[in-house]
Amino acid sequence: MARELLAALDQAGVRLTGPRRELAALIARRKGHFTAADLLADAEQRSLGIGRATVFRLLELLADQNLVERVDLPDGRHAYVPCEPSHHHHLVCVSCGAISEVDDCGIDAVTAEAARRSGFEIQSHRLELFGHCPRCQKVEPRQ
Amino acid sequence: MARELLAALDQAGVRLTGPRRELAALIARRKGHFTAADLLADAEQRSLGIGRATVFRLLELLADQNLVERVDLPDGRHAYVPCEPSHHHHLVCVSCGAISEVDDCGIDAVTAEAARRSGFEIQSHRLELFGHCPRCQKVEPRQ
DNA sequence: CTTGTATTGAGACCTAGTCTCAACTCTGGT
DNA sequence: ACCAGAGTTGAGACTAGGTCTCAATACAAG
Numbered sequence: 528m529a530r531e532l533l534a535a536l537d538q539a540g541v542r543l544t545g546p547r548r549e550l551a552a553l554i555a556r557r558k559g560h561f562t563a564a565d566l567l568a569d570a571e572q573r574s575l576g577i578g579r580a581t582v583f584r585l586l587e588l589l590a591d592q593n594l595v596e597r598v599d600l601p602d603g604r605h606a607y608v609p610c611e612p613s614h615h616h617h618l619v620c621v622s623c624g625a626i627s628e629v630d631d632c633g634i635d636a637v638t639a640e641a642a643r644r645s646g647f648e649i650q651s652h653r654l655e656l657f658g659h660c661p662r663c664q665k666v667e668p669r670q
Numbered sequence: 671m672a673r674e675l676l677a678a679l680d681q682a683g684v685r686l687t688g689p690r691r692e693l694a695a696l697i698a699r700r701k702g703h704f705t706a707a708d709l710l711a712d713a714e715q716r717s718l719g720i721g722r723a724t725v726f727r728l729l730e731l732l733a734d735q736n737l738v739e740r741v742d743l744p745d746g747r748h749a750y751v752p753c754e755p756s757h758h759h760h761l762v763c764v765s766c767g768a769i770s771e772v773d774d775c776g777i778d779a780v781t782a783e784a785a786r787r788s789g790f791e792i793q794s795h796r797l798e799l800f801g802h803c804p805r806c807q808k809v810e811p812r813q
Numbered sequence: 814c815t816t817g818t819a820t821t822g823a824g825a826c827c828t829a830g831t832c833t834c835a836a837c838t839c840t841g842g843t
Numbered sequence: 844a845c846c847a848g849a850g851t852t853g854a855g856a857c858t859a860g861g862t863c864t865c866a867a868t869a870c871a872a873g
Contacts, residue, residue: 542819542870563860578822583861599742601794603830605860618790629784637780641772641799647761649801651744656784658792685839685850706829721853726830746861748829 528609529555535592535612546577550585559624560598560606598626601657616653620660627660671752672698678735678755689720693728702767703741703749741769744800759796763803770803 532551533543541547553569554561563582570577586607589595593612598619600606608617608626616634618627634654642649675694676686684690696712697704706725713720729750732738736755741762743749751760751769759777761770777797785792 544820544870546821576822578824579860580823580862581821584820597746599796601796603740616784618784618788618792620790621793627788627790629788633780633783634777637776637797638799640776641759641761642801645761645770645772646804647763647770647799647801648807649761649799650764651801652797652799653742653744654780654795654797656781656790656792656795658785658790658794661789664791687839687851689852719853721855722829723831723854724852727851730830 532589532594532609535594536588539588539592541588546575546581547585549573549575549577550582554589554595554609557609559626560600560608560619562604562606566607598655616655618656618658618660620663621657622659622663622666625660625662629656675732675737675752678737679731682731682735684731689718689724690728692716692718692720693725697732697738697752700752702769703743703751703762705747705749709750741798759798761799761801761803763806764800765802765806765809768803768805772799 529548529551532554533548536547536551537543550566550570553566557565557569563586566586567577567579567582570582586595589609590597590607593610595607595609596617598606598608598617600619601621606624610617610626610628613630615628615630618629620626634652638649638652641647672691672694675697676691679690679694680686693709693713696709700708700712706729709729710720710722710725713725729738732752733740733750736753738750738752739760741749741751741760743762744764749767753760753769753771756773758771758773761772763769777795781792781795784790
């Protein structure tokens with residue numbers, strides 16, 4: 528997975544530097560979503576000497592390549608989630624942070640209908656679904 | 671419209687203080703979305719002596735009452751938009767900032783399908799649509 | 814192995830928002 | 844009309860998340 532990230536960066540025509548390789552490895556090793564601060568903490572814990580700005584710069588690069596997406600959690604925090612480059616949406620577990628991807632199961636019809644009613648010309652949309660993943664449903668049922 | 675905001679605050683059991691009345695009037699007078707900073711600037715321009723914290727506190731109150739909703743713009747900025755208390759979604763014009771509301775035209779089917787596929791128990795969702803409003807389409811066609 | 818350019822880390826800076834606290838102002842009871 | 848006390852206020856410190864600048868460094872093409 529770190530390979531894929533690096534390959535994509537290579538594709539994008541940027542240099543494969545030490546810090547980028549290290550951060551890619553850290554991202555690959557994470558499950559679910561993470562914040563920039565999480566990633567920075569990982570790096571600091573390993574004394575990689577990677578700067579704050581570098582972390583944000585890499586996340587921006589990855590986001591440009593659609594390898595990572597920024598999701599806004601219901602509590603207002605921001606998280607990043609590594610994902611497939613194709614268009615899709617995220618299911619976010621509000622208990623454990625697990626992320627699941629869902630593809631466009633019918634939302635285009637919704638946006639088309641909204642466009643028709645409002646006269647807007649819709650360019651993009653963002654759909655985020657929040658709930659409990661199957662595992663957390665078992666742990667804390669019907670909460 | 672400022673009346674409605676104040677009535678709702680009254681309903682919520684909070685005091686109708688001077689600053690709240692003034693801010694309600696400022697919000698009522700705005701078109702489309704605005705940021706907390708916009709509102710604060712309005713207040714400062716009129717030398718109302720309203721503090722930063724008060725602005726955020728009122729926005730939070732209004733958000734609790736679903737009279738205002740926070741939308742995350744595609745560029746990562748946050749805006750607030752006054753709206754109907756019922757559940758709905760927003761169409762945001764990326765040129766002029768105009769906001770249009772659309773109700774749940776079929777999205778429940780989408781979330782139900784996503785829940786079925788993923789096993790998640792979906793609690794809430796957020797859908798934001800970005801594009802050009804009818805007016806901006808005329809001004810800068812097919813841009 | 815050189816060299817030009819991309820990238821880096823540090824730290825200042827910015828925006829959005831929260832928290833604390835002493836001072837103030839509503840509002841209900843009288 | 845007045846008072847008391849709880850709710851609210853503004854100022855300013857603080858936090859999180861992110862951007863910018865700049866001199867130093869590392870990559871990679873030749």
